Amino acid sequence: MSMYTGVPTVKRTAVYVYQTPVRIWHWVNALAITVLAITGYLIGSPLPSLPGEASDHYLMGNIRFLHFAAGYVFLVGFLFRLYWAVVGNRYSRQLFTLPFWRRGFWSELVHELRWYAFQEPEPRKYVGHNPLAHLFMVVIITVGGLVMMVTGFALYSEQTGLGSWQDELFGWVIPAVGQSQDVRMWHHWGMWVIVVFVMLHVYTAIREDIMSRQSLISTMISGWRMFKDDRP
C-alpha cells in the first residue's frame, strides 16, 4: 500500500479487552483509592489546628467521613469487580487469578523485567495484562486491597461498637493482629505500599503507551487494545 501512497502506514489490529463495567470500576476505584490515601494520611497526621470554638468546625469529622465513605465505595466496588470476574470476559478474571504454575508466565515476567531494564529491544504483546503488571495488580490490588479493607473495617468496628455488623465480621482482626494500635499501624503501612504501586502503575501506563507495541491508557478508556504492529 505504502508503495502507492508513499506514506508508511502500519496495520493495527484491535481487540476488545476491558468491558464497560471493568473500565468504570477502574476509574471509580482509582478515585476511591486516591481519596482514601489522602484522607488516611490526614487522619494519621492531621492538618494544623483551627482557631475558634469546637462547635464552629467539623474538619476532622469530615475528613474521616470522606475516608469511610470512600472505604465503602472501595468495598462495594471490590465485591462488584469480583462478581464481574465471574460473568465478564476472560480478561476480567486476571485480577483474581495468577497463573504462577505456568512456566511461560515466569519467563515472560523475566522478559518484561529485562525490557524495563533496557536489556530487550522490544516488549512482547499482550491482549490482557503483561505478566509484571498482572503480578503487581494481584498482589497489591487484590491481596493488598483485601488487607486494607479487613484492617479498615476492623478499625471502623471500633466506632460502630460491639455487636455491629462491622464488629461481627471484622472485630476478630484486632486481637488476631495484637491490639488496636497494631492494626492502625499496619493499615498505615498499607497506604504507603499502595501509594508506591500507584506511582509505578501510572508511570508504566504512560511509558508503555508510548514505548510498547500496544495501547494502554486509551484501552482503559475505550476498552479496545490497539496493536501498533503485526509481528507476533
Next chain:
Amino acid sequence: MATTDTFYEAMRRQGISRRGFLQFCTITAATLGLAPGFAGRIAEAMETKPRIPVLWLHGLECTCCSESFIRSAHPLASDVVLSMISLDYNDTLMAAAGHQAEAILDEIRHQYKGRYILAVEGNPPLGQDGMSCIIGGRPFLDQLREVAADCQAVIAWGTCASWGCVQAAHPNPTQAVSIDKVIHDKPIIKVPGCPPIAEVMTGVIAYMLTFERLPELDRQGRPKMFYGQRIHDKCYRRPHFDAGQFVESWDDEGARKGYCLYKMGCKGPTTYNACSTVRWNDGVSFPIQSGHGCIGCSEKDFWDKGSFYDHVTDTRVFGIEANADAVGIAAAGTVGAAITAHAAASAVHRIKQRAGAQHTEDGQA
C-alpha cells in the same frame, strides 16, 4: 477460718453501718450501669448469700493494682469489698504471714473446692524454672497452677496478669507471661490497666458475687461494661478532635484551651478502658483531663508499641523498628526519583532506537 457468714454479716463485723452498706449497693449498681432498682437486688444478695471466698495471689508485679483497689473512690467500697475478700488470702493486706498464711490457701482450696474465686495480680515468669518469682520458697508458677486447679473462676487483675505488662516487655528477660498462657481450663476475666480503676475492680467483684455469674466478656475476655468502648469514644475532648483542634506542643494555646491530645500521641483512640467515664481518685480527674495523653496502659504490650508521644508509632518486626511515615516517605521519594531517571533513560533509549531504525530503513531502501 469461718467463711460461711454472709457478706453483710462480714461487713457489719468490720464496723460498716447499714446505711453505709446500702450506699455501697447503690453506688455499685450505678457503676455497673444497672437500673437503680438493682441496688436492692445487690443488697438482698449480700444479706442472704454466703460469702464466696476470694484468694488473691501476687506474682511478678508492682502492687499497683492493690494500691488502686484500696483507694476506691467511695471509701466504703474498699472497706466493703476488702471485708469480702481479705479475710481469706492476700499476702499484702492480710494479717497472717509465713506458714500461717500459706496454710489458709490450702484450707480454702480443700474446703471450698470448685467454689472460690482466684484473683491474680501479676504474672508468672517461665524462665529459669520460674526462679524469678518465689513465694513461700516455691516458684509462683507452681502456686498459681495449684490454686487455679480447684477454683471456680479467675480474675486477672491489671495489665500484668492480663497481658504481661512491663516485666514481659521486650526483651522479657524472665519470660513473664500473662496468666491465660498457663491457666487453660478455667474462665478468666481480664481486668487490664496499669493499674485498673478501683471502681472497675470492686464493680467486677461485686457483680460476680451478687449475680453469681461472670460479667459478659468481650473477645479478649474483658468485662464489656467497663472495656466495651475506647477512651476516645467517651472523651470530653472529643469535640476538639472532630473539629480538628489539637495541642501541637505542650505549652501552646491549644494546651491551655484543652484541645485534643491526638498529635501529642494520645492513645485514647486505641485503648479500651473506663477512664473517660469513671475517672480516677473519686472521679476527680484522669490523665487526659490533666493535660496528658492516654498511654494505653490497659492495652496488650503497650510498652512495646513505640513512643507515648507519637500518633504514628514505630513498628517492630523481625527485631527492626521502623516508622511507617518515615519509611513510606523515603520509599515514595526514592521511587519518584527512580521513575524520573527511568523516564529520562527511556527517552534517550527511544531517540537512539529511532535513529537506529532510521538508519536501517535508509539502508534497506
